[in-house]
Amino acid sequence: MTEIANDPIRQALAEKPDGILEAVAEAHGVSLQAVLDRLPDGAAIRAPGRLFEEIWNDLTGWGEIMFIVHTRDGVFECKGSLPPGTFGRGSFNIHGDSPIGGHLRADRCRFVYFVDRPFFGRRSCSVQFVNEDGGVMFKVFVGRNADRSLKEDQVARFEALCDRYRAAADEAA
Template sequence: MHARPEAQTLIRQDLAEKPDGILETVAEKHGVPLRAVLECLADGAASPAADENFEGVWSDLTKWGEITFVVHTRDGVFETKGAIPEGTTGRGYFNVHGDSPISGHIKADRCHVIYFVDRPFFGKRSCSVQFINHDGEAMFKVFVGRNEDRSLKDDQLARFEALRARLTTAT
C-alpha cells in the first residue's frame, strides 16, 4: 500500500502545510488509500501493529470506558460514543454485542494492520487505534475519549501508550 515516491513527497508537503487536517482528505486528493498517508506521517505519529493482534487489541479496548468509535468512508463519517463491548468469533465474523451503542459484526480477517495514531487534529492532540483493511482503508477507528475541557482522558491515554509500546514495531 505504499504510495509512489513522488506521491509520498506531495503527501508529506500537504501534511507539513496542515499537520492537523483530515487524513482521508489527503488520501483522496492524491488517489491513494489511507494507509499510504499514515505511512507518510512524521516519525512516531502512526505506529503499526500486526493484524494478528486484532482480538487482543479489541479485548484491551473493552477496558477503556467510553470512547469515540468512528467509521469514515467517502460517503460519510459516523461517530458513536460508548464503551467497547466484548466480542466473539463465529460464522466468519467477530461479533460485538452488549449494553453499548457499539455493536455489530466485523470481518476481522479483513484487518491487515492496526495503527496507533498520535497526532494533532484541529489543534489538539488526538490518539486513536485504527484498524486498516487489505485495501489500505480504515475499517473503523477507536479514539481516546475526551474530558469536558476537551483534554484526553488520562487513564485511556495511558492504556493507549502502553498498548502501542507493547505491540508496535516502531514508535
C-alpha cells in the same frame, strides 16, 4: 528534508499537520494506509492485523471512547464502551450493553495503527484498524472530558499499547 520535498503526500502533511487524513488520501488518489505510513516518525505505530482480537480485548476496558467509521459519504460517530467480541459464522461479533455493536470482518484486518497526532489544534490519539485494501475499517479514539481534554487513564493505556507494539516492531526489524 529531501524526503518531504520528493513526496507530495508528506508535503501535504507538513503543510497541514492537523488536517483530515482522508482528505489527503482522496486528494492524492491513495489509500488511507498510504497516508498513515507517511506520517512523521512516531506519529503512527503499526501492528499486524492478526492481533485484532488481542487489541480489541484491551480496548474493551477503556470505558467510553469515540468509535468512528469514516467513508467518502459521511462520518459515523458513536460514544460508548466497546463490548467484548467472539468469532462465529465468519465474523467477529460484538454485542453488549453499549450503542456499539455488530459484526466485523476481522479476517480482513491487515494492520492496526496507533496514531498520535494533532487534529484541529488538539492532541488526538486513535487506534485505526486497516483492511486488506488499505482503507480504515473503523477508528477508536481516546475519549475526551467535558473540557475537551483527553481522558488521562485512556491516554496511559493508549501509550502503553504504543510502547508494546513499537517494541515488537523494533524486534522484528
